[in-house]
Amino acid sequence: MRYKYTAIVSVFILIISVLFISCSAGKENGTIDLSDIDSMNIGAEMPEIIFYDEEEIILSGSFGILGFNITEEKVTRRINFDAFPEIMDYRHFYSFSDDGKRMFITLPETEEYFEYNLKTGKLKSVDKIEETLFSPSLLSMEHSIQIAENAGSKSLIGNTCLMKDSSVTVLRAESNWQMKTLQIVEYDLKNNKEIKVIDVFK
Numbered sequence: 704m705r706y707k708y709t710a711i712v713s714v715f716i717l718i719i720s721v722l723f724i725s726c727s728a729g730k731e732n733g734t735i736d737l738s739d740i741d742s743m744n745i746g747a748e749m750p751e752i753i754f755y756d757e758e759e760i761i762l763s764g765s766f767g768i769l770g771f772n773i774t775e776e777k778v779t780r781r782i783n784f785d786a787f788p789e790i791m792d793y794r795h796f797y798s799f800s801d802d803g804k805r806m807f808i809t810l811p812e813t814e815e816y817f818e819y820n821l822k823t824g825k826l827k828s829v830d831k832i833e834e835t836l837f838s839p840s841l842l843s844m845e846h847s848i849q850i851a852e853n854a855g856s857k858s859l860i861g862n863t864c865l866m867k868d869s870s871v872t873v874l875r876a877e878s879n880w881q882m883k884t885l886q887i888v889e890y891d892l893k894n895n896k897e898i899k900v901i902d903v904f905k
Contacts, residue, residue: 735778735779735780735781736781737778737781737904739766740766740882740883740904741883743765743766743881743882743883744765744880744881744882745764745765745859745876745880745881745882745885746764746765746880748764749764749859749860749861749862749874749876750762750763750764750765750766750769750861750874750885751763751764751839751861751862751863751874752839752861752863752864752865752872752873752874753768753797753798753799753837753839753863754799754803754837754839755839755865755872756803758772758773758774759771759772759773759779759803760773760865760872760887761799761803762874762903763797764882764885765882766781766882767781767782768780768781768782768797768806769781769903771887771903773887773901776901776905778903778904794810794811794812795808795809795810796808796809796811797809798832798836798837799836799837800834800835800836800837801834801835801836801837803821803837804820804821804822805818805819805820805821805834806818806819806821807819807829807832807834807836809832815828816828816829816830816831816832817829818832839863839864839865840863840864840865840866840871841862841863841864842860842861842862842863842864842871842873846871846892847860847862847873849892849895850871850873850875850888850890851875853890853895853896853897854875856877856878857877857878858875858876858877858878859875859876859877859878859880860873860874860875861873861874861875869891869892869893870889870890870891870892870898871889871890871892872887872888872889872890873887873888873890874886874887874888875887875888882904883904885902885903885904886900886901886902886903887900887901887903888900888901
């Protein structure tokens with residue numbers, strides 16, 4: 704059984720490495736493949752914001768991992784695991800270091816941990832995560848309903864958010880569950896109005 708897990712982990716490391724190399728190459732060429740988004744369903748859960756700083760929001764969803772530059776309003780990186788069902792059979796949890804330079808991948812079923820350095824592109828297996836992890840804010844049910852109702856139609860609202868003094872940035876999509884409708888919305892909670900709406904896959 705341990706041999707089986709070791710083999711799976713080895714394949715996992717190889718695939719992730721190839722994916723990140725492909726992702727980096729695409730970024731250098733100015734092309735990131737989003738051709739499957741038009742026909743993609745959101746899935747069982749709304750995408751989540753798993754990291755953010757002044758320039759970038761990193762999202763997790765059925766598309767894999769997505770980096771979005773808020774200033775330039777464009778997708779800057781993508782890691783897609785959908786083409787590898789042998790890996791997708793295992794649940795994955797993603798987390799980031801506070802500085803946003805390292806991503807941690809947890810496979811709870813095999814109790815394996817990995818650290819990926821976003822700058823060097825190196826992935827390594829670690830015994831456990833001993834870092835101070837970034838924790839995105841959770842959107843309250845009250846605010847989720849408020850933002851959805853303000854849109855004037857039924858909307859899907861993500862559970863994680865970016866909180867500011869008087870506003871909140873959330874993920875929103877149409878109730879038809881189509882991934883191409885995903886938006887990043889900055890919402891003024893005090894004045895009950897949208898400040899900015901960005902189509903992620905425009």
